[in-house]
Amino acid sequence: MIELKNLQKTFDNGATYAVANTSFSVEKGELLGLIGESGSGKTTTLKMINRLEEPSSGEVYVNGQNVLASNPEELRRNIGYVFQGIGLFPHYTVAENVAAVPQLLGWDDNRVKLRCQETLKMVGLPVEEYGARYSSQLSGGQQQRVGVARALASEPDVILMDEPFGALDPITRAELQEEFKRIQTNLNLTVIIVTHDMTEALLMADRIAVMKDGEVLQIGTPQELLNKPEHEYVKKMVDMPKRRADRLEKLVHSS
Amino acid sequence: MSDNLREQLVLLPDYFQGHLLLTLISLSLGIIISIPLGVWAAQSKIVKRPLLTAVSIIQTFPSVAILAMVVALLGGQIGLVPAIIALVLYSMLPIVRNTVTGLETVADEVVEAARGIGMSSNQILTKVRLPLALPVIIAGIRTAAVWTVGVATLSTLVGATSFGNYIFTGLQTSNLVSVTVGSLAAALMAIVLDSIIGGIQWLTEQRNQKSSTRKFKQVKFIVITAVLLGGSFSAYSLLPEPKADFVIGGKAYTEQYIIAGLLATELEAAGFTVDQRIGMGTEVLYTATANGTVDVYLEYTGTVWANIMNNSHNPGRKVVLESVTDFVKGKDGMINVGTLGFQNRYALAMRKDRAQELGIVSIEDMIPLADGLIAAGDLEFFGRLEWITLRDTYNIDFAEKLTFDSTLMYTAVNEGQVDLITAYTSDGRVAAFDLQIIEDPRNSMLPYDSFLLASSRAAENNRFVEIMQTLVNQISDLEMREANRLVDVEGRSVSDAIAYLQTIIHE
Numbered sequence: 211m212i213e214l215k216n217l218q219k220t221f222d223n224g225a226t227y228a229v230a231n232t233s234f235s236v237e238k239g240e241l242l243g244l245i246g247e248s249g250s251g252k253t254t255t256l257k258m259i260n261r262l263e264e265p266s267s268g269e270v271y272v273n274g275q276n277v278l279a280s281n282p283e284e285l286r287r288n289i290g291y292v293f294q295g296i297g298l299f300p301h302y303t304v305a306e307n308v309a310a311v312p313q314l315l316g317w318d319d320n321r322v323k324l325r326c327q328e329t330l331k332m333v334g335l336p337v338e339e340y341g342a343r344y345s346s347q348l349s350g351g352q353q354q355r356v357g358v359a360r361a362l363a364s365e366p367d368v369i370l371m372d373e374p375f376g377a378l379d380p381i382t383r384a385e386l387q388e389e390f391k392r393i394q395t396n397l398n399l400t401v402i403i404v405t406h407d408m409t410e411a412l413l414m415a416d417r418i419a420v421m422k423d424g425e426v427l428q429i430g431t432p433q434e435l436l437n438k439p440e441h442e443y444v445k446k447m448v449d450m451p452k453r454r455a456d457r458l459e460k461l462v463h464s465s
Numbered sequence: 466m467s468d469n470l471r472e473q474l475v476l477l478p479d480y481f482q483g484h485l486l487l488t489l490i491s492l493s494l495g496i497i498i499s500i501p502l503g504v505w506a507a508q509s510k511i512v513k514r515p516l517l518t519a520v521s522i523i524q525t526f527p528s529v530a531i532l533a534m535v536v537a538l539l540g541g542q543i544g545l546v547p548a549i550i551a552l553v554l555y556s557m558l559p560i561v562r563n564t565v566t567g568l569e570t571v572a573d574e575v576v577e578a579a580r581g582i583g584m585s586s587n588q589i590l591t592k593v594r595l596p597l598a599l600p601v602i603i604a605g606i607r608t609a610a611v612w613t614v615g616v617a618t619l620s621t622l623v624g625a626t627s628f629g630n631y632i633f634t635g636l637q638t639s640n641l642v643s644v645t646v647g648s649l650a651a652a653l654m655a656i657v658l659d660s661i662i663g664g665i666q667w668l669t670e671q672r673n674q675k676s677s678t679r680k681f682k683q684v685k686f687i688v689i690t691a692v693l694l695g696g697s698f699s700a701y702s703l704l705p706e707p708k709a710d711f712v713i714g715g716k717a718y719t720e721q722y723i724i725a726g727l728l729a730t731e732l733e734a735a736g737f738t739v740d741q742r743i744g745m746g747t748e749v750l751y752t753a754t755a756n757g758t759v760d761v762y763l764e765y766t767g768t769v770w771a772n773i774m775n776n777s778h779n780p781g782r783k784v785v786l787e788s789v790t791d792f793v794k795g796k797d798g799m800i801n802v803g804t805l806g807f808q809n810r811y812a813l814a815m816r817k818d819r820a821q822e823l824g825i826v827s828i829e830d831m832i833p834l835a836d837g838l839i840a841a842g843d844l845e846f847f848g849r850l851e852w853i854t855l856r857d858t859y860n861i862d863f864a865e866k867l868t869f870d871s872t873l874m875y876t877a878v879n880e881g882q883v884d885l886i887t888a889y890t891s892d893g894r895v896a897a898f899d900l901q902i903i904e905d906p907r908n909s910m911l912p913y914d915s916f917l918l919a920s921s922r923a924a925e926n927n928r929f930v931e932i933m934q935t936l937v938n939q940i941s942d943l944e945m946r947e948a949n950r951l952v953d954v955e956g957r958s959v960s961d962a963i964a965y966l967q968t969i970i971h972e
Contacts (some may be wrong), residue, residue: 262581287583297578301596301673311582344673360582 211400212236212259212368217268219254219424224266228254230424232268236417238367239398241391243411245447246421252404253294255421256370259402260289272368287314290361290369290399295377297357298345304330304356305341311364329359332393351382358390362397369394371403375410387414409451412436420444472958473631473646480647483626484654486702487617489695491549492610495556499609500602502557503564504590513565520558528555528616532623533749541752543745543759548620548627555616556609563605567598600670607662614655618647623749624714624742624758628654633744637718638952638959661695664688711923714750714762715743719952719959720809720891720945724763726963727936728917735932747772751918755797760923761933765809767913769793777850782912793918800924802917803937807891807945810913811851813840814888814900816878827904828859831885839865841874841883851887851910858909890942891915893949902942915945939970 212235219229229251236242246252257263259270261282270277277285298307305326312322330337333355345353354374361369374390375383391414394401405411411418412432419429420443428440436452439445506513523531531554535547571594579589595602621629631647634640664684671681711732715725722743729739742759747768753759769789770776779785786804793799813828825831831838840863846852847866856862863885869877878886879898888895890902890913917936923929940948948962 260581262577283583283585285583286581291581293574293578293581295574297574297581299575299578299593301593314583314588346673 211238211240211271211273212402213269213271214255214259215269215271217255217258217270218266219251219258219263220266227266227424229258232421232424232426234419234426234429236400236402238400240416241394241399241401241403241414243415243418244402244404244421245406245408245411245418247406249423250421251424252421253372256372256402256404259370260286260291262286287311287364288366288368290364290366292354292357292361292369292371292374294373298353298360300345302344303341304335304343304345304348305337307345307356308359308363310360315364325363325365329362330356332362333359334389335359349382350378351386354378354386358386358393362393367398368400369402371401373404373406376405376407383410390414408447409454412448412451420447467642469640469642469958470646472960473643476631477646477650480626480628480630481650481654482702483630484614484617484628484651485695486699487545487548487552487620487625487627488610488613488654488658489699491552491617492556492606492613494549494553495560495609495613496606498553499557499560500564503561503602504568504595506561507565507568517562517565520561523554524558528619529622531555532619533746536623536749536752541749541756541758543624543742543749543753545625547623548617548625551623552613552616552620556613559605559608559612560602561605563608564598564602567601567605568594570601571597600666603662603666603669607659607666610658610662611655614651614658618651621744622717622746624745624753630744633717634722634959637744638722639719639956640958661688661691664691709740710737711760711929712740712742712758714745714753714759715741716747716750716762717744719893719949719962721763722959723948723952723962723966724805724915726959727966728761728933730963730967731932731936732929735928737929754799754918754920757920757922759920760929761802761917761919763805763915764918765913765915767810767911771850771911779850779854779908779911781908782914785912786914786916789916798921800919800921802919802924802930802933804914804916805936805945806938806940807915807942808913809889809891809915809945811846811849811887811910812890812905813855813885813903814878814895815885815903816881817899817901819881819884820901820903825903827906828855828861828909829906831903832859832861835861836864838863838884839867839882840885840887841867841869841877842887843871843874844868846887854911855909858907891945891949893946893951893953896943896946896950897954915940936970940966944969 214235215233217229217232218227220227232255244252244255254263258265259272259277261277265278272289299310302310308326308329309322312325317325326341327337330340335352335355340348340352345356348356357374375386378386387410393399403411403414415432417429417431418435420427420435422443428435428444435444436448439448502516506516528551532547532551535551536543539547575593575597576589579593584592617627618629618632620627621633628647628651631643631650635643635647665688668681668685668688713725713728715721725741725743729741732739745753750759750762751773754762766785766789769792770785774788774792790801793801815825820826823834825834842852847868867883874886875894875898877883878900885903888900888902895902917933919933944966948966951957951962951965952959
């Protein structure tokens with residue numbers, strides 16, 4: 211599980227706060243959607259969890275361990291991370307990309323190989339066919355599947371995802387969302403997905419935290435957000451997918 | 466095939482080996498030094514600016530100047546070591562710059578991903594940034610390789626063997642075949658090296674896409690073979706060669722090539738092995754002989770008197786010779802083995818018919834006629850001590866004083882465009898154009914008696930000294946002029962001129 215306590219981040223010595231006084235927790239096996247527009251502080255919040263950004267103040271606990279007291283490199287190796295814009299290593303093959311973290315952790319070659327096979331199979335890219343390819347030889351969707359496989363490779367129970375499906379076409383995006391949700395449920399993973407797509411959040415997340423100007427406005431289940439928005443902004447955010455869904459339903463029934 | 470070309474090609478294996486060895490060692494050291502420097506600069510803003518500025522400044526220095534400075538810094542050491550140091554310095558800019566650029570242009574998101582999965586900064590550097598920067602770094606190495614092959618030709622000037630031996634010998638002895646062979650060989654080596662490194666660059670660029678294609682495998686095979694060949698060749702070349710008994714030095718003009726060749730022939734005839742290092746400057750040769758890297762070379766009394774001892778007066782031929790002999794012995798333990806007989810000093814010269822017409826035999830005869838005479842000097846003469854002494858000694862000045870390149874100067878007097886020129890007494894062109902040397906009864910011109918300057922080590926060898934002494938005072942101005950003329954004017958080879966001098970000496 212993940213716990214944030216009064217987390218703050220300022221890039222200008224306290225003149226303004228990118229993340230202000232943020233506290234929430236994510237239970238074991240829960241998928242939390244962290245949603246907001248660009249500049250809302252959602253990515254900064256995510257990066258403070260594995261110390262890609264150092265908090266200005268506050269505390270973060272992952273599985274009960276204070277991250278600020280742990281070695282940042284070891285911490286990152288034990289938390290899966292899926293990057294915005296994919297971030298595969300262009301000079302590594304698919305298999306080498308997936309093997310990167312287990313190798314950093316010092317696993318023996320056999321175990322690394324088995325785990326590569328396992329995770330690539332999980333994301334639908336059998337190692338026999340895709341293992342030797344380079345990312346330039348894959349489609350965008352396949353690249354992000356590798357990104358997910360890489361995050362799963364070290365058998366973490368916590369995974370952080372930074373707008374993982376943002377760059378994909380709608381059909382691929384929907385496929386990957388569903389597949390990832392299934393994997394997450396099967397493996398009972400604790401996940402935070404940063405996104406600006408409310409539909410994605412509503413369909414995937416167990417709970418959603420809405421951020422604006424560095425603060426969490428409301429945190430709750432999709433139903434709570436849809437039915438009892440506590441802020442005008444939250445209402446606006448959930449209204450759009452709601453209106454679209456209503457319109458689509460009418461279209462289906464009118465034919 | 467002409468004799469000349471055949472003679473040049475005989476030298477090819479030796480020069481090729483020297484040139485390739487210089488290039489490969491310098492380039493390897495350049496890479497080993499420059500890549501870490503580039504990495505350092507890419508990590509630290511404080512280092513980057515001064516380092517890039519420093520390597521750029523080195524690059525703007527003329528390469529000849531760098532060679533000279535390295536020799537000076539090494540206390541006059543010549544040969545492979547100073548040449549390699551200079552070449553390494555020269556190869557640094559493209560490698561350092563491309564390493565910095567290559568590392569800086571690795572996409573931020575890739576670096577962030579490396580951090581995000583838990584790589585340390587060292588791991589990010591060695592596993593991600595350097596491999597991704599590799600094609601750019603290799604492009605820099607490629608540039609450095611071509612530069613190094615080119616600049617290596619100048620190593621001849623500090624006594625390291627290279628294709629430059631062809632070029633400088635050819636330029637000084639008007640041997641166009643020699644210049645062409647040297648230039649072509651250097652160009653060819655540059656092209657081959659450029660292609661091989663280009664192949665490596667292509668392999669690193671394509672490794673992510675085409676590593677399984679047939680072409681990729683072929684290129685890989687060729688490149689690996691070439692690298693292995695180059696490596697084993699360098700290792701083989703570095704095996705210590707049997708050291709020659711004597712090293713003969715020489716400056717970069719015809720007379721020096723002929724006399725060095727003559728010394729070599731005489732020593733070899735007596736059963737010694739010799740090594741010739743021709744094409745160096747006076748300063749380099751003088752210090753190399755003082756520290757024993759060179760054993761003997763042809764020097765002139767006036768050169769030591771004016772350039773090394775920094776004198777600006779002329780006490781006469783005998784005193785200059787004595788002072789110089791004492792000076793080289795006292796200061797650096799070197800020995801004046803003996804004068805050869807001829808001088809290579811400045812002298813006024815006229816066409817014979819013109820001199821007769823005006824009744825001029827000595828400079829004194831010129832005094833009443835001088836305001837009607839047109840004189841031509843080489844690029845230096847009218848700025849030198851010689852002219853001031855001449856002018857003041859005879860209280861003479863000419864109607865016009867023109868400055869020419871020395872070749873044009875001779876043509877001008879031969880065609881009657883000028884009345885007199887400042888010739889060199891042993892110059893073959895004096896003989897070729899049948900010029901008359903005007904006598905200098907008041908000894909206004911600084912004497913330049915030729916003499917053999919030997920290292921203290923060589924001078925301890927009695928047999929060596931004996932052989933050298935058979936040459937003492939055996940070659941007159943006229944005979945040296947003739948030997949020079951054979952090469953410079955008739956285009957004969959240096960060995961022909963040596964053979965000519967030998968018949969005179971041993972008759």
